[in-house]
Amino acid sequence: MKRTWRMHTKILLLCLGVTFSALILQMILFELSSSKMIYKQAKNESFHSLENMQEDVFDLIKRIEKVLIESYNEREFMHDLKEKTDIEVLREKYPREAYNLATSHFETTDGVVALYLYNMENEIISTYRRAVTPKHNYPLDIYETDKDYHADVVKEYVASERTDMMISSYYNTAREKEILRFVLKFYSNGNSRNTIGYVVCDVDSKTLLEIMKKYCSSEDMYLWFQPMGDRPAVSYGTIDANEKAVLEEFQKSISAGRQGDKKTIESGSRVFFQVEQDKYNFGAYSLMPQEMFYENQKILASNLALILIAMFAAAMAVAYFVTKTLTRPLEEMTDTAKKIKEGDTRLRMKVLKEDEIGILGQNFNEMLDTIEELIGREYKTKLLLNKAEYNALQAQINPHFLYNTLDTMGSIAQMQNCRQVEALCQSLSNIFRYSLDMKHPLSTIAKEMTHLKNYIYVMDVRMQDHVNYVFDIAEEVLKAEIPRLSIQPLAENALNHGLRNSRREKCICIRAKAIGEEMEITVEDNGVGMPEEKVKSLLETESVRSIGIYNIHMRMKMLYGEEYGIKISSKEGEGTCVTLKIPQNVKEE
Structure with a gap:
């Protein structure tokens, strides 16, 4: 017996064969490349790059320290600090000392935003602030109690026996950025045990960020500077939300002063690098994805090119085979x-x-x-x-309305000499023109409303009925298309059959609105109503009472489909509501 292969079996075998071949080829090429050697070399290059960045930052810090040391040249100021002159005298005598130091010795590119001079009782002597605006706002005194300017670290440093310049930072909420802080103690006659005051210099972190950008070789790198035992100062780069916990763990360890001596640490999918400074307590750290070190870009590109060529050739072969065995009969069909x-x-x-x-x-x-x-x-x-x-x-339009109206107009013209006849003639002319225009089977809701109002005026004159008409037409449906003479017959049916024998105040409500891509038009009266059996018969068989409703119902079903047409709800003694449902903005009939 001849074996017949099913179509899905052929396609499955082809896909499995191509996928398996591609995976085998990729594995062989990867093994041929020296992934371990490239990984180690890339790690070394990243560490050296971090060392170079740290050297540039060291030069920046050294330049700032050199400028702050210039404060010793103000001999009179230093003498008053040494003599522990009263704070009010110092403030009165040296109100611009901080300003002179900041503007005379620092360059604009150094980014100094604030500078403070203190005595050993942590009392402010002089303050310099580069700008005081809602956006560029810096404290008059870092020890202000209403905001956190990370001043506790400064107090701790001043009270300690440290002789190096302290580097810290705080987050300026007004500028929404990190501000670097440098604190240098003043000593009496070079005696490191006799501290007489200190200077606090706040610097914009943009200079440091520019250095970090220069050494950031990938968008996936994350670089930051952090003093040992202090909060992170400045950071640059992006890190995945899933790996944020790894970053916080390293930063907490540095803040607690527990970071080990290892220069590189592999943690999960990231590699941690650190380079400390010998003189200043300001370490440089980075977290980089391990994927950056696995493969050399050139080797990866060549491997991918080979894979693409192989897969392209396989795809061409598969396409030709499928065309021969599967698609040709379908194309013939x-x-x-x-x-x-x-x-x-x-x-x-x-x-x-x-x-x-x-x-x-x-x-x-x-x-x-x-x-x-x-x-x-x-x-x-x-x-x-x-x-x-x-x-x-379309031809089932009851002509009796037109004839009766003409008789009424003749009677009025004979009995009265008034402008009512003129208006009646105008309305009737509009009705004739609109009703007999068979060249345009589609109209709009706006034109249907105009035609209906002409009809209402004629009926009011003819029957002398006191009927209230309420129109609630949504603006978005005014230009929507609708078969001609679809609304006026519904109002005519409500007037002639629903309200004719009603004794109470008569009212007809006409509404039109859009519901999604469809449109609903309702004509509701508060007349005598009808039983459920009669409601059902109106849409199933044609009768003298329902010729207009039946006509419209059948037209809508023929034009748009069985789901469209008229729906009637009625209760005896309460009234009747006729709802017409059609698609919105149908372009052709």
């Missing part, structure tokens, strides 16, 4: 169907194989044989019947 649609109904599928496409082709041929017998008779008959039904429904 599509071309046959297209030619049959154009009129050549004698065509049939040929060369049918023993698979799903062959069975489909055989059923397709049998279907064509059946259609050929019916296409010349049933299809044409149905089109003619639909056209005849539509024309008949």
Whole structure:
């Protein structure tokens, strides 16, 4: 027995073969590359880059320290600090000392934003602030109690026996950025045990950020500076939210002074680097993804190129095979169907194989044989019947309204000499013109409302009825298209049948609104209503009472489909609500 391969089996085997071949090729190429050697070399290069960055930062810190040491040249100021002069005297005598130091010795590019001079009782003597605006706002005194300027670290340093310059930072909420802080003690006659005061210099972190940007070689790198035992000062780069816990763990360890001596540490998918300074307590750290070190870019690019070429060749072979074995019968079937649609109904599928496409082709041929017998008779008959039904429904406009109105106008013209006849004639003329325009079967909601108002005016004059009309038409549906004479017959039916025998105050409400891509028009009266059996019969059979409703209902179903048309709800003694549902903005009928 001849074995028949199913289509899904062929496709599955092809996909598995191509995928397996690609994976084997990728594995071989990766093994051939010296991944371990490249990984180690990349780590060394990253560490050296961090060392170079730390050297640039060291030069920046050294330059700031050199300027702060210039304060010793103010001999009179230093003498008063040594003599522990009263703070009020110092403030009165040296109000611009901080300003002179900041503006005379620092360059604009150094980014000094504030400078403070203190005595050993942590009392402010002189303050310099580069700008005082809502955005650029710096404290008058770092020991202000209402805000946190990280001043406790400064106090701790001043009280300690440290002789080096302290580097710290605080977050300026007004500027929403980190501010670097340098603190240098003043000593009496070079005696490191006799501290007489200190200077605090706050510097914009942008200078440090520019150095960090220069050494950031990847968007996935994360660099930061942090003094040992203090908070992180300045950071640059991005880090995944899932790896943020690793970063916080390293930063907490540095803040607690527990960081080990290892220069590189691998943690999860990241590699941690650290480079400390010998003189200043200001370490440089980085977290980098391990993926950056695994493969050399050139080797990776060449490997990927080989894989792409191999996969492209395999894809071409697969596409050719699929075209030969699978898609050609489908294309033949599509071309046959297209030619049959154009009129050549004698065509049939040929060369049918023993698979799903062959069975489909055989059923397709049998279907064509059946259609050929019916296409010349049933299809044409149905089109003619639909056209005849539509024309008949369009023609079912009750002429009695027009004749009765003309009689009424004649009576009024004979009995009264008033402008009412003129207005009545104008309304009736508009009604004639709108109703008899068969060249344009589609109108708009706005035009339908104008036609309805003309009809209402004529009926008010003719019947002398006191009927209140309420219009609630959404603006977005005014330009929506609707078959001509679809709303006025609903109002006419409400007036003639719903309100004619009503004794209470009469009212008809006409509403139109959009619901998604559809549109609903409702005509509701507070008349006598009708029983449920009569409501059901109005839409199923044509009668004198329901000719307008039945006409509209059948037209909508014929034009738009069975889900559209009229829905009626009514209660005896309460009134009737007729709802017309059609698609919105139909472009052609």
